[in-house]
Amino acid sequence: MAVTAGSTAETVETVFRIESARIIAGVARIVRDVSIAEELAQDALVAALERWPESGVPDRPGAWLMATAKHRAVDLVRRRETYARKLAEVGRALEDVPPPEETADFDDPDRIDDDLLRLIFTACHPVLSTQARTALTLRLLGGLTTDEIARAFLTSEPTVAQRIVRAKRTLAQAGVPFEVPYGTGRDERLASVLEVIYLIFNEGYSATAGDDLVRPALCEDALRLVRVLAGLMPGEPEVHGLAALLEFQSSRTAARTGPDGRPVLLADQNRARWNRMLILRGAEALRRAGTGPYSVQAAIAACHARAVRYEDTDWQSIAALYGRLAALTPSPVVELNRAVAVSMAEGPAAGLELVDALAGERALRDYHLLPSVRGDLLERLGRGAEARTEFERAASLTRNARERDLLRERAARAGAGGPSRTGA
Template sequence: MDPERTGLAGGDRPALSAAAMSDHTGRDAVAAVWRIESARIVGALARYTGDFALAEDLAQEAFAEALVTWPRDGVPGNPAGWLLTVGRRRAIDAFRRRSARDERYAALAHDLGEGGLAAGNASADPVRAAEDVLWDPDRIDDDVLASMFLCCHPVLSREARVALTLRVVGGLTSDEIAKAFLIPTATVQARITRAKKTLAAARVPFAVPTAAERAERTGTVLSVVYLIFTEGSSATSGDDLIRLDLAGEARRLARVLTRLVPDEAEAFGLLALLELTAARFPSRTGPDGEPVLLEHQDRRRWDRSAIRRGRAALTRAQRIGRGLGAYGVQAAIAECHAVATSVDATNWERIVLLYEVLGRLAPSPVVDLNRAVAVSMAHGPAAALPIVDELTAAGTLSHSHLLPSVRGELLLRLGRTGQARAELERALRLCGNTREQTVLRRKLADLD
């Protein structure tokens, strides 16, 4: 089960106690606390300083100081509180340096006869202004929510949103993010740096969006979490079919989001989709990591706890929403698989209808391709092939191995072996994941 975030103080959020940390010392303790509490620490410091980029730097400085202090002096009784205190002290030091610098600038301007240059700045006491900010534990969840919406702000590119969300809200290091997406660490660091500069240049405030703004931008937040999970559940490249750490982080972020926006039906729809999909992870790969197709999976190995959580989240989405959204519909499709005892016992007719609904809510060639697979299971490959042929003619999935892979399967079931071979060979050339390549090679070998 993925670790849930614990609160810093107040309400029903239990604090991370010294007893809970008894098994961790030194660096391990620092890493554990950071992973659990980093989003709240960065968010609280951002509210305290009014500067998101500075807050992230301050949190990192507190983290670095803990790496030196805790192994030497022992883990403090309130580790998260210790990090917050250090971060606040570093903020005050930064404000003091800034105040002294502004005073020097003002004196220089006065000498140059430009006394109005820094008017209004030198007289302000940033240290006192910072200390006047109330430390309200009840606002901690708001800080995390503000962080999520800031990291997923529309001014940022999709890649920057993902990197910043995993760094600030997920607590992952640049190395961990780079490893998850198989890109250089320097690339991740550059994306995060550019993202913070972009937010600063756009003067995006650190605050929970208004109700209207939240409604407009929630979809962006959900899409980032979904994107993280998608890469984790079906890796586009590399040697592993599933990246459990990345998929698990997305599930945890989805759970956090449902607590922060409990009236958002699609947040629960997304959580349901992620839980129901992840429930099949234990049987999706064999002993050596090779993919196991749905019809060959041992359904006894499916995670029944995840299925129960997913179905409960789907029920919640249905209860608070006016009909299911795109994520909720996908969760309903996943539920059809989760409750079926076998491929043959699956309600494929319902799945076809749900894909038709999804095609109206969120039209995309991938949705049409999945609908074609469902149609082939419900009505046979001949009924599905025209759908796939239309997608081939449109060329929208020309760089994806999924389309020729599905078309090859349909042609094979229709006895058109030569054409099936050509499609499977094309799928193999386009596929970037070594595990999926193994499956395609095996299919081609079976044709021989």
């Protein structure tokens, strides 16, 4: 079927965006280098842009791109080393790589899943910095361009490009194998993967800087990645724990901001706008979760999801779950969240006592949520002037414009003796 160059280009870009992670993963199995694999995947993209306007879009365009990229990978391997040596390295599978017209290898779900899992563990290897892992994961697995990643994290495109280049170089220099880890070190490697996905989601869910409170695209990327990972590793309870957490949190996205983009506090959210399908998916994932940190956080999120009204929230259970989370991963931030739950279960005075105990924590020195929570508790106790000071301090610390505006409004209301609404 003949198509125009413009429509073909759009089709190619769409297919490549969807299939790029699988293509890169499949090629990386042959060349054992994610940087070269990405280049060969891009070569396949260029080949499609050149050939499809004349030949038409194949019935299975993703399979065509995969086979083309793999053919080029085999050619590269054979040029670089003798055929016999490469056969010993990667096995006789090289001879079985089909040309673009043949797609049997592409249709092998077990092989594709194995390759994709290897790519996930390689991109999230602990040898890389957190920033590098995040950028590389979004590039290789999320299919984002460097410009899109830069805009998502409010940084420059050259900075992101440098991080990705350095990450690939580091993986090559460290000789990181393209494999799924087993035995010793597996838990650490899996923890690194989950951390990257969690960080991507959190940056989308509560942006640290900029004019928007929420960046839905990052949340969607993280949710897609964790769903893929849960499908590839069905026997890992903590993977399902993170999946449950992200499903529950994502269910509230539409209600967290008003029509003008202003934040809406949990107590004021219209729960009819919470996505019931995502809540059901979260509940299903939670049934397969374990007892690790992400699973406990998912259980906390489930308590909120089950409450039809804010007043129905089971704060006693949430406070107990935060206590369990604090035992698993001791952290001042976890203790701050526990203080909020305790204040709702036992009263603001009990919560304020816990918050004041955190005042000397260096990790919270410039954390805007510490004075924000303290201001909320003081406001609930009727100590408006003190609350105003705390809200003003919180506003001076946050780098997110939407949060800053909200905190300034709360400061003005507290100073005027207005009604209190918790930001829990």
